[in-house]
Amino acid sequence: MTETVFLAFAVGVFLLAGYLVLNLADPAGLRMGLVVRLAVSFLIGLGAVSLEMLACSALSVPYGAVAVALPWAVLLAVMVLLPAKREALAGLGSDVGFFRSLRWLDWVYISVIASQLVYAFSYAGMFPVTGWDSWQTWFFKAKVFFTDGGLRKDFFLTNELIHQDYPLLVPLSVAWVYVAVGWADEIMARLLYPLQFVSLLAVFYYLAGCATRRRNALLFTALLALTHLLMRHAADFPVKIPGVPTLDFVGYADLMLSACFVASAGFFYLYLRGGTGSHLFLFAVFLGLGAWTKDEGLPFAAVGAALAVVHMVTRRRPASEFLLLAATLIVTAGPWMLYKAINHIPQEDRGGLTLANAAGHLSSLPVIFESFYQVMFKNFRIFGPVWFLYPLGLVLNRRCFLSRPLIFLNIMLFCQFSVYILVYLTSSIDLTVHISTSIERVVLHVVPLAMFITAVNIGAVIYPGDDVRKEARLLRGY
Numbered sequence: 001m002t003e004t005v006f007l008a009f010a011v012g013v014f015l016l017a018g019y020l021v022l023n024l025a026d027p028a029g030l031r032m033g034l035v036v037r038l039a040v041s042f043l044i045g046l047g048a049v050s051l052e053m054l055a056c057s058a059l060s061v062p063y064g065a066v067a068v069a070l071p072w073a074v075l076l077a078v079m080v081l082l083p084a085k086r087e088a089l090a091g092l093g094s095d096v097g098f099f100r101s102l103r104w105l106d107w108v109y110i111s112v113i114a115s116q117l118v119y120a121f122s123y124a125g126m127f128p129v130t131g132w133d134s135w136q137t138w139f140f141k142a143k144v145f146f147t148d149g150g151l152r153k154d155f156f157l158t159n160e161l162i163h164q165d166y167p168l169l170v171p172l173s174v175a176w177v178y179v180a181v182g183w184a185d186e187i188m189a190r191l192l193y194p195l196q197f198v199s200l201l202a203v204f205y206y207l208a209g210c211a212t213r214r215r216n217a218l219l220f221t222a223l224l225a226l227t228h229l230l231m232r233h234a235a236d237f238p239v240k241i242p243g244v245p246t247l248d249f250v251g252y253a254d255l256m257l258s259a260c261f262v263a264s265a266g267f268f269y270l271y272l273r274g275g276t277g278s279h280l281f282l283f284a285v286f287l288g289l290g291a292w293t294k295d296e297g298l299p300f301a302a303v304g305a306a307l308a309v310v311h312m313v314t315r316r317r318p319a320s321e322f323l324l325l326a327a328t329l330i331v332t333a334g335p336w337m338l339y340k341a342i343n344h345i346p347q348e349d350r351g352g353l354t355l356a357n358a359a360g361h362l363s364s365l366p367v368i369f370e371s372f373y374q375v376m377f378k379n380f381r382i383f384g385p386v387w388f389l390y391p392l393g394l395v396l397n398r399r400c401f402l403s404r405p406l407i408f409l410n411i412m413l414f415c416q417f418s419v420y421i422l423v424y425l426t427s428s429i430d431l432t433v434h435i436s437t438s439i440e441r442v443v444l445h446v447v448p449l450a451m452f453i454t455a456v457n458i459g460a461v462i463y464p465g466d467d468v469r470k471e472a473r474l475l476r477g478y
Contacts, residue, residue, distance in 0.1 A: 009180050013068065017041075025278035109222040116225040117201075128190070138251055142170075146184055151339075177192065200224075203263050216462065249441070258449075303416070371435045
């Protein structure tokens with residue numbers, strides 16, 4: 001019982017930190033309901049608290065429950081003293097509007113989503129981490145950081161069992177749970193993953209609901225919740241299903257990265273559709289947090305930022321928007337790069353990641369494309385219908401394919417796939433081994449994004465007209 005209270009305290013700090021960062025924007029203008037606001041706060045809080053812990057280590061402040069939680073409590077007190085921020089903090093929002101005019105089909109979708117969430121939370125807390133990469137790459141670091149009370153330079157320079165230069169959002173988030181609970185309780189830390197899962201679904205629904213109708217958003221949220229590999233990362237399964245990955249992926253960083261990708265792209269879509277600086281801010285926050293989660297988030301952030309700059313220049317947006325984008329990316333993605341540079345943390349050898357090297361290995365392209373085909377289309381049980389619906393949506397809504405919001409999102413998706421293909425082409429690891437141990441996970445990174453693009457495309461076809469945009473505005477936050 002005591003450990004449960006301490007876990008609630010740890011999660012509460014994540015929520016508080018994320019909620020305070022969210023309130024740097026204009027939550028009232030975003031019209032988020034309570035559930036969505038908490039979901040966004042939790043995802044941002046994972047990044048905010050882990051960045052704070054990185055700063056504590058840089059300043060030689062030992063990890064402790066008070067040391068980590070106190071700055072957020074002080075910031076809360078300061079914001080309460082500011083009238084404008086006090087009003088925003090109090091405006092948690094309401095989800096009452098969500099239940100208005102629900103039809104029987106809506107309840108079917110809600111039941112599907114609810115059943116997946118009940119399972120995820122029920123099963124995730126039954127077992128410790130069992131996946132080797134989960135423990136060795138992420139949870140081992142968390143235990144070391146908890147034991148040492150911070151980051152030690154010699155750990156990154158002398159331990160050959162770890163990926164020294166991997167970003168630390170996940171291990172530092174887990175380390176905070178250990179600090180709050182008082183010991184390295186892996187089962188407690190595993191519950192961060194169903195929390196990421198429910199947050200991903202809530203944010204996805206909110207973004208899809210802003211872009212299209214509520215029923216369409218519920219449908220695609222239910223389809224996303226049913227994605228087999230997504231659930232394997234959120235909670236795992238007691239029975240191994242033939243033809244699908246059998247590893248326990250709970251403890252990896254890919255679920256958080258998927259959430260960052262779709263959240264950044266979704267807020268970018270809303271910003272391009274005439275959104276406010278708040279949408280731009282959250283777009284930049286999640287871009288940066290993706291880079292702080294895994295190295296795969298860096299190229300995604302670079303492409304997203306470049307597209308945002310193109311939009312700002314061509315549409316003659318104010319310079320303040322560019323400064324907001326740059327400052328947010330520096331604060332979220334910059335600290336780890338600076339920490340690595342100052343402490344001379346070596347870059348892991350990943351082969352010659354250059355176009356020239358890739359050109360010398362073009363003969364491997366058929367194997368790479370065949371592997372993507374097998375995972376995305378031939379084995380339906382891994383990802384479900386998403387990669388069949390995605391091209392269908394593009395065809396059905398082909399008139400809008402070149403419209404600015406959608407073409408930018410598709411560019412982000414295609415560029416990320418191109419990065420993965422380039423990595424495989426230039427890998428210093430045996431290609432067969434590299435593909436077999438990673439391809440399902442790299443595809444998972446963009447599954448929620450592909451599902452969001454599909455929801456927008458199919459929604460535009462099924463519900464055409466100005467009434468859709470009007471309803472989308474009314475439904476924001478539901």
